[in-house]
Amino acid sequence: MNTIKVSVPSTSANLGSGFDVVAIAHDAYRESLVLTVIDGGRGEITVESGSRKVAFQKNTAGLAASLIMEEYGISADLRISLTKSIPTGLGLGSSGASAAASVYAMNLAFDLGLSDNEMVRYAMLGETASSGTPHADNVSAALLGGITIVRSTDPMDCVSFRPEYGPNLLTVIPYVRLKNKTRSAREMIPTTVETDRAIDNSRRLSSLIHGLITGDRKSLYFGLNDAIYERSRISLYPYLDMFREKMLELGAVGVCASGAGPSILAFLDEQSDIRSMEKAASSIMGSFKLRFRMVSSGICGGARVE
Template identity: 30%
Template sequence: MKDSIKVFAPATVANVACGFDVLGFAVENPGDEVVLTKKSTPGVKITTITGDEGRLTKDADKNTVGVAVSRFLKHLQIDAGIDITLHKKMPLGSGLGSSAASAVAGVFAVNQLLGMPLNQQELLPFAMEGERIACGSAHADNVAPSLLGGFVLIRSYDPLDVIKIPTPANLYSTIIHPQVEVQTKDAREILKKQIPLRDAVTQWGNVGGLIAGLMLSDYQLIGRSMKDVIVEPIRAILIPGFEDVKQAALSAGALGCGISGSGPSIFALSTSEEIAHKVGSEMQKVLNSIQIGSEVYISKINNSGPQILD
């Protein structure tokens, strides 16, 4: 077994339009990297964090990657010493599962470092505990796709029931991250506590349609199912230019477009890399026109999840 390991874990898009809190998918970029190194003295220590502009704590009991690794070791009753270096390779508070990627990278790395005592699916509860530290809720719609890759459905939390959904070969993701900030807490607080039955029925139909479209590689069904009548209409007001960005994506050939997680990032799905790049360019033009900077990420759906780096 190695004494040190470097791991990449991918960013994710949660909700995926109609699938609020139950759907997510992983992308090839961006993501986070961690380096875990064994040490002689017991305990988990975060030695270095880069790319966070000093915003994240190095306290292992209060940082998502430290908590995930610590819970893993505690569960297996292993009194190991682990030093962690965290490289944030994606924007914080972007709606791309930044905290989830860190937790997943950490728990995947420590499992590899200790000879893989658990399988990949068994690592999920520890990554979820990292998420609890980051946002107050151990939700899985970011950590599950980051850990397992591909599209993931969280059917239930009690008991935890997570299903990986087959993904069409030529499905591409465009993500644009506007340089504005949306607090997850604010994005949750503005949501309605009750919804009309009519809207619920529409949403259920769209979730079923989206999953069926993915499994059947029916791109048109995927497109017409990517409609959120419950959450997006409310959260859109927090993202400047959202409706114009979405329309630009659809006009450029995207199958569908929506808010990634709680925002401010916006994602679109397309049937080719060429269309995905065109979609990104048109989305960015809209934000440029209202003087908002942005980053664009283009990738296929990441079906593998975390990777060991040389």
């Protein structure tokens, strides 16, 4: 019997114009996974989230582990125990975190020598247990840390970097539960876009990447905006425009939806008046009759052994 404990951070994907491509790892939350390997078993996987047993195929950690087991012909029994602290279904990469932690633990436990990109691939496939559609953004940030760009999905290829300027992040997390949010959110994305809007988004995305790497305030401001993807899901975070306007007034660098929402992510710097932002958030969320939490965080590393 062999036990390994790993942890992964919360993550925010998309960042406005970087839909399905860009994500950031932050220390708003960090949660752990314990993998126990029982040799001589028959390849059975049990998954416990807190004290609740869940079917492994329906859990992102369980599915990711089973894919690896199958591909590497592993016959040991696995016990995966998740201690969830990233709020689920709120756009903070909770489902991706479990998948990422599972793959990271499997790689170490069985000494598989997986590359970063191979880990991202397995975690992405594992996350389909929750999202239906494979997407690598959250899992890449949860695994590799920093800011990640999914450069390619075929072959899977991600690059991660950790910019010198920070950034300082603020997450506004409303307590809204939407059943199957991730699936429905995907259905809200239009199947075609007008070229002019696509080019408009290319401008924003170029700004975003420039801003994320260099810290250029104006590039981040232009980039943390989107006219297609974030916009098409506005009903999932109807308060976003009010937030954006108010937070920018109070000196935020930029504001965007965190993943498919409902959480909001703001990039801050020394010009930002956080105290007034808290008051503004109370007033805006109050008008939507929503309870919420605000968490200040910074960019952080990815998966690690605990």
